[in-house]
Amino acid sequence: MTSSFPPPGPHEELEEGLRLTPRFDRDGLVAAIVTDARAGGVLMFAHMNAEALRATIETGVAHFWSRSRGKLWRKGEESGHQMKVVELRVDCDQDALWLSVEVAGTGAACHTGRRSCFYRKVPVGPGALGEALAPADAARLFEPGSVYKAPKG
Template structure:
């Protein structure tokens, strides 16, 4: 299969062919399936994708700790995966989830709980 055939299959075909970056990762966002709220952004390697599909709970690769982790493994705030969506060139995933508590380790509902104000500082927002 040529590069063009590979791209065509990845972008138009039915085969799941994730395009991992040089570290073996794809970006993944978790979205609350009921509200559509963006909860968190993380990264997944092939093993995290496989564990997520096997267990129905979101697993990720921690770039800072260099290891696998399941969201909520210590807090109990797991993300039950309802559906996994793939972007057009398969280098990003959208996990439609049912959260069992706050998604952020700070106990905020979403990791995106601040915005950049006009003066350049961060201000907390209700999400």
């Protein structure tokens, strides 16, 4: 699929211009970080291709490209936890997107049933390498087995 977005222009235009010219990587993807519009905090990280970005802009509902499944997906299409885009931003060199969203249903953004995909802390500091991950906001808001037809990979 060809992109409907204009190719990135010169450095100055890319960083200071007012045209959306996403810099898709060699696989045709751009990074997308998703945060909670009400409570703040990171909910998830995913990738978008041109089709996902176009669908997100046109519908106001978050769409992504699933690298593991090799297909476009609308967040919440199985779980009902659809993400309404409140604001969509692009970073300075247009190779990353930031979606501020409201999550429908239980408010869970993660396919594991948790509010955020980032529910484990990584220890840092001297001697921390190899230590166990620590739970953080790890309570499940729903049971994945009761929502999804097949396990997510």
